[in-house]
Amino acid sequence: MSRGTAVLLVRTAALAAAVLVLELLCRTGVISPQAVLPPSVMVAAMVEVLASGDATEPMLRTFSTVGLAFALAVALGIAGGAVLHATPRLRHAIDPVLASYYSVPTFVFYPLLVALLGLNMTPLVVLGVLSATPAMMIGTLAGLDGLPQVLRRVARVQRLGPIQTLLTVVLPAAMPSLFGGIKLALSYALIGVIAGEFILSGSGLGYAISYAYQSFDNRTMYGLMLFVLLVAVAANGLLYSWEGRLLRRRVRS
Amino acid sequence: MPEAATIPEPHAALRGVVRRFGGKQPVHALGPIDLDLAPGEFFSVVGPSGCGKSTLLDVLSGLGHPSEGTVTFEGKSLRGAVPEGVGVVFQEDASFAWLTVRENVAFGLRRAKLGSAEVARRVDGAVAFMGLAQFASHYPAQLSGGMRQRMCIARTLVQQPRLILLDEPFGALDQQTRLLMGDELLRLWRETGATVLLITHALDEAAMLSDRVGVMSARPGRFIDLVETGWPRERDSRVVSDPHFGKLTARLWTSLRAESLRTMGRG
Numbered sequence: 001m002s003r004g005t006a007v008l009l010v011r012t013a014a015l016a017a018a019v020l021v022l023e024l025l026c027r028t029g030v031i032s033p034q035a036v037l038p039p040s041v042m043v044a045a046m047v048e049v050l051a052s053g054d055a056t057e058p059m060l061r062t063f064s065t066v067g068l069a070f071a072l073a074v075a076l077g078i079a080g081g082a083v084l085h086a087t088p089r090l091r092h093a094i095d096p097v098l099a100s101y102y103s104v105p106t107f108v109f110y111p112l113l114v115a116l117l118g119l120n121m122t123p124l125v126v127l128g129v130l131s132a133t134p135a136m137m138i139g140t141l142a143g144l145d146g147l148p149q150v151l152r153r154v155a156r157v158q159r160l161g162p163i164q165t166l167l168t169v170v171l172p173a174a175m176p177s178l179f180g181g182i183k184l185a186l187s188y189a190l191i192g193v194i195a196g197e198f199i200l201s202g203s204g205l206g207y208a209i210s211y212a213y214q215s216f217d218n219r220t221m222y223g224l225m226l227f228v229l230l231v232a233v234a235a236n237g238l239l240y241s242w243e244g245r246l247l248r249r250r251v252r253s
Numbered sequence: 254m255p256e257a258a259t260i261p262e263p264h265a266a267l268r269g270v271v272r273r274f275g276g277k278q279p280v281h282a283l284g285p286i287d288l289d290l291a292p293g294e295f296f297s298v299v300g301p302s303g304c305g306k307s308t309l310l311d312v313l314s315g316l317g318h319p320s321e322g323t324v325t326f327e328g329k330s331l332r333g334a335v336p337e338g339v340g341v342v343f344q345e346d347a348s349f350a351w352l353t354v355r356e357n358v359a360f361g362l363r364r365a366k367l368g369s370a371e372v373a374r375r376v377d378g379a380v381a382f383m384g385l386a387q388f389a390s391h392y393p394a395q396l397s398g399g400m401r402q403r404m405c406i407a408r409t410l411v412q413q414p415r416l417i418l419l420d421e422p423f424g425a426l427d428q429q430t431r432l433l434m435g436d437e438l439l440r441l442w443r444e445t446g447a448t449v450l451l452i453t454h455a456l457d458e459a460a461m462l463s464d465r466v467g468v469m470s471a472r473p474g475r476f477i478d479l480v481e482t483g484w485p486r487e488r489d490s491r492v493v494s495d496p497h498f499g500k501l502t503a504r505l506w507t508s509l510r511a512e513s514l515r516t517m518g519r520g
Contacts, residue, residue, distance in 0.1 A: 150345040156316055157341045159334065159364060168363070172351045249392045250350040 037222045045223030046230075055208065055224060062193060062205040063231075065121055069128025070189040074182060076129065077136020081181075082166075084137065085144040101134040110196050124196045124204070131192030132185040139181020143174025176250070179243045183236060190232055263289035263325075264448045265313060265416055270322035271473075272308050281473040283308045285322065288467065288476065290416075290448050295439075297451040297459035299505060300469030301516040306452045309474065310420050313450065314341050326416060340414030344421040348393035348401045355380060355389040361408040379411040382444075383437065399430045403437070410441060417442075419451045423458070431455070432490040435462050439489055456509070460501040461492055468508040471515040478508040 001009075019039045025031045026038035037045065049055050084091040106127060113123035151173055155165040171178070197206025205228055212221035271284035283305035290296055300306050311317030312324055315335040324331045326339060335341070340361075349357050359376045367375070380389050383403040393401050402422055409417060419438075423431040435458060442449050453459050459466045460482060468478040482501055484492060492498050 148345065148347075150343050150347045151349070153316060153341075153343065154347045157314070157335050157339075158361065159337070164363075168360075169349070172349070175351065246351070250394055 034218070037218055041219070042222045042226045045219040046226045047223075049220055049223040050227065055205070055227070058203060058205045058208045059227075061121070061203050062197065065124050065204065066128060066189050066193045068121075069125045069193055070132060070186050072125070073129045073132035073185045073189055074136050077133045077181060077185060078140050078171075078178070080133065081137040081140025081144065085141055091141075098134055098138060106130045106192065107195055107199060110199055114200055119200070119202065124193050124201060127196040128189040128192040132188040135184035135188055136181040139177050139179075139184070140174070142180070143177030144170070146177060147173050176243075176247060179239070179246070183239050183243070186235060186239065187232070190235075194228065262292070264292040264294070265290045265326045265450075266324070267309075267313065267319075268323045268325075270309075270312055270319045270324060272305065272312055272317065273320045283312070283472075283474050284319075286475060290450060292448055293446050295442055295449045295451070295462060295464045297453055297463040297466045298469060299453060299456055299459045299466060299509060300474055301471050301509065301513040302454070303516060304469045304472050304512070305474030306454075306469060307420055309469075310341070310418050310450070310452050314339055314418050316341070338415040340409035340412055340417050342402075342406050342409050342417070342419045342422045344424045346393075346398070346401055346425075347405050348396075350393050353390050353392055354385055354396070354404050354407075357393070357404055358407045358411050361411040365412070375411050375413075379407040382410065382441070383407040399426050399434060402426070402434070406438075406441070410445070413445070414447055416448045416450070417445075419449065421452055421454060424454070431458065432461075432493075436489045438462060443486060456502045456505045457493065457498075460498055460505060461488075461490060466501075466505060468505060469512070471512045477512065478504075480504055480508075 022031075022036075023038045023040060026033050026036055033041075084094060109130065110123060110127055113126050117123045117126065147170060151169050152165070155169045160168065194204070194206040194209075197204035198210045201207045205224060209221055209224045209228070212218075212224065267286050267288045269284070270286045272282045274280045274282055286309065298306050298309060308317065312319050315324075315326075315331045315333065318331075318333050326336050329336065349360065352360065355376055358379050359372060362372050362375065365372075377386075377389075380386055383406060385400065385403060385407065388396060388400065393404065396404065402425075406422065422438075423434050426434060438449075438451075439462060441447075451459070451462060463482055464484070466480045466482065467476045468480065469475065470477045480501065483497070
């Protein structure tokens, strides 16, 4: 058995054991089933909610908002990181702000964003972008800082223009660090949008979970929570897998 | 300072080249230097650490610009860019880790307006010439340091440069591999007919490979000796057993010793 398979087996077994323990605790009444549904019921509830079609519209709305916020955050983060890298004085001024950005609860701006932009998709996209962009900027800066100077010199010897150098040398060379930023940006965009929907929105998965909670509809609430959790894990898993494939080429076997 | 040998129609030439770096503590790194490289010549540069050898290569390639003086390649003045026909191989690992050997080599033809069949023919030829045909689909991480450097040479070679500049390309390799790589380089030089300028800190490498060796002074680097080796064009690493080889390295060391001591603060 390969090391990778063994790790995967141990990981799966640990997760299965945790789910089993929760199932037992709920079934035996140690944890009240009114407060927490057994995992098997959560799965059944998720299938029911998805099959009913009630979650289709909120799902599309939430994921399109997350997708848009994520794409904008990646683009803005790479551009912002590149600008900061190219202007050391600006970077010197911005660096402390960037480093402490994670301590800022961006959700507090959501009411302000609604007041400024209206109760629609836009403030949620802005909230997602605000949450995710700094991670992408930091990843970009790390990638550009670690770029060997000799690769830029090769680009000059090949007489590549600035855009060609960026696309064919700089970005591919910085990809491992960029990927770190991309993974975090996806997580922050998802958290930003769903939390925003929770707080003040009238639509989306976050709102649907919040509405089910306020209506004491545990089955819908846990079903949707499980669905969001699985989507987040699957998306990150896909990115990890893609990253792993890219990195394997760069590491001495 | 001895006069640089004058060649009727130099392939590349430096005239009164000086390089200074500004900043809080300005540094006079190089020159004044005059140098003519004859077409098809193999010229090596040796000198103490920090004497400006790599700066000389930068200026000659167009990667850097001289503070004073002029640099010409095939009669045209260099104007802040690497001209077509010049290839550079660096000391550091300059392989693109995300590309296979074949893709790394093909990268050298990115700007060439060639058909895909011609690109494939040239790439396959360069890969085979450097003995990497079996590794064409490998990534750099799967290769040894010497193989990666050969791949970088193939990436330069595929462009069919007329002037090849090498900045200590074998600096990170062991002695046996360096000797064998030297043979590869001589074969490349003979078969392409290119003019070659090699920067090296190894006197034996310079004495073995070159038609002429320029010995540089401590900073600011100037040529203090130009040594004609007198080797025939058909040569390889076996010249190290020739008594003349010992005399050449002895002369190079005699010229260089005082400058190296100066670099160490003992001159």
